[in-house]
């Protein structure tokens with residue numbers, strides 16, 4: 001089974017459909033990202049979750065759960081995200097419902113109209129609620145598919161604050177799946193915690209990558225949640241032959257390291 005953030009018509013479903021073809025598994029909707037991680041971990045299943053967006057940055061819940069749960073990343077895909085205002089009548093709208101990431105990606109547009117906002121579990125859930133409530137004062141930010149599925153009008157198209165909007169989705173699981181297509185690249189993700197807070201501590205980590213000519217594609221810090229001002233670092237890098245050698249050297253300078261996997265990146269036509 002391949003779990004995704006539902007209901008039907010969410011952007012995660014779009015990514016889910018692609019992964020579902022790639023690993024030949026049926027899709028099953030979940031109502032939260034938490035529920036996806038739970039199902040993947042308990043049922044030895046797969047899940048597709050948003051990991052970062054080109055406007056709003058990290059999906060922080062996904063990042064935190066990658067550290068908490070015993071799951072690995074097995075694939076990655078970037079999806080074009082075009083948000084739409086959906087509902088009944090634009091002039092009557094007072095409150096906009098959507099996923100917090102979508103509300104943030106359309107922050108300027110919402111502010112220009114002076115609407116209030118309400119965060120819900122996904123863009124498709126927002127459309128579903130607006131359709132059920134049949135209240136003209138409500139609008140949703142959602143996909144065109146969601147508008148069609150839930151019988152709402154598309155009142156404005158492509159409303160995100162920056163046009164070239166993309167979200168990166170990852171495939172999570174416990175065991176390496178078989179893919180029936182060729183990737184465009186391979187990547188590795190690790191999470192590290194520095195040994196001590198001293199001058200050059202992060203430099204000594206980054207030096208290991210620089211000396212081996214490894215291209216980092218992301219470095220991001222999240223609070224360690226142990227003490228204010230202490231962090232864990234999420235590092236993505238392009239595939240490298242001698243990972244064992246690299247990890248051995250890194251281990252000398254880190255208090256903790258979690259390997260999230262070396263996985264294929266797919267570039268599927270959308």
Ligand SMILES: O=C(O)C(=O)C[C@]1(C(=O)O)C=C[C@@H](O)C=C1
Pocket residue numbers: 005009010011012013050053059081099101102121122123124167
């Ligand atoms: O709400 C949805 O449709 C989702 O699939 C979630 C999500 C996200 O969490 O980033 C996915 C893509 C967009 O960036 C907006 C929302």
